[in-house]
């Protein structure tokens with residue numbers, strides 16, 4: 001049987017304190033893992049601090065090499081990781097395989113990532129250059145929707161830039177992160193990589209600890225605000241990737257069945273539990289009825305079930321707290337709109353909610369304004385493009401938005417008027433380690449991935465040399 005120890009100061013630690021890990025498709029615990037307390041978390045931070053001077057003075061090559069080996073080890077165990085990910089998270093197995101595959105690619109990418117010094121002035125009098133230095137201990141705090149991918153794309157850029165790190169998975173999805181730690185244990189000097197679980201009670205310790213130099217956090221906007229507050233005591237660097245309320249805007253030349261299917265897929269992927277899922281759809285008033293009917297038809301025919309079944313398209317909601325939250329949005333949908341597909345929490349042992357399409361709902365309903373993070377999609381009509389742009393820009397969120405049209409130039413013109421970190425044309429969502437990703441407004445602070453994201457794990461240092 002596999003075991004899931006903590007990784008602290010280079011040691012794999014099994015302890016009596018256990019966390020039950022529940023399969024959301026059955027509602028039953030299927031294994032346990034070690035769970036840390038505040039003392040163990042402190043030990044991890046201390047170990048990371050002690051490891052920093054030696055690790056940060058190594059070359060980029062030496063720091064990147066273990067990441068390539070980690071990628072290879074994960075590649076060998078790909079299918080087992082995917083099965084475990086589906087068990088702990090609930091996602092359909094095809095999506096879990098996709099996530100593990102991305103992690104292999106990301107680890108390879110970061111194994112060769114570099115930031116070169118930049119000369120800004122070179123004259124007879126002086127040489128001015130910009131350098132990048134690691135920060136120290138990075139706290140990587142992760143959510144439960146893409147547990148392995150998000151842990152990896154925080155850990156890898158942290159260590160390749162010369163930092164050490166403490167990675168904390170969400171309490172309901174600790175296993176694949178702990179297993180990644182197990183694969184990494186003998187690859188890095190003691191203390192460089194630490195993986196510490198909690199009962200959703202140690203995040204604040206990380207974000208307020210004076211020996212943590214930066215917090216890279218992915219999670220809800222509410223918790224992100226707490227992280228920002230806690231980090232202020234020592235002016236820690238922060239990167240916050242938070243919630244979204246992404247809109248898909250269909251233009252008047254785009255009403256095909258294919259678009260309805262693509263919009264549905266991007267809204268209901270992972271049962272809507274994706275930061276960049278489509279959270280509301282806008283269609284021209286003339287096309288509104290047809291689009292609602294198409295989305296409802298897809299929603300009623302899609303296969304819901306245990307993610308371990310190969311033909312499942314929609315898996316469970318990840319945890320009971322989230323079921324409760326989405327149940328609240330179903331109640332709002334019943335009160336404020338008209339449900340034309342789904343609408344119920346399934347009476348089964350797992351945590352399932354029918355894919356739900358809601359029409360004739362007011363723009364000011366909380367289902368439209370808030371992040372539902374579940375399979376309940378409001379569809380709204382619009383009269384003019386100016387109206388819909390204004391409405392979408394009124395949101396306090398600004399993660400991403402998409403515009404769908406046969407005329408991509410027209411769509412891009414509309415897209416560039418939207419105030420969000422990303423705008424996608426004829427797709428919704430895009431992830432690639434070389435491409436920066438950021439949220440506008442209350443969807444986040446800072447950048448992940450791309451050269452811009454890599455720099456966020458460093459402090460800029462200016463070097464000015466007078467030659468005369």
Ligand code: NAD
Nearest residue numbers: 142143144169170200203204219220223241242243244275
């Ligand atoms: P959450 O905010 O409840 O928890 C995220 C992490 O923060 C967990 O590891 C949790 O233990 C930890 N935490 C809890 N309290 C803390 C505190 N006071 N200080 C520090 N850490 C603390 O989020 P969740 O429910 O796990 O994830 C869902 C949310 O994440 C959604 O809002 C979603 O949009 C967002 N999300 C955003 C992105 C993105 O890139 N923008 C990606 C994935 C998820």
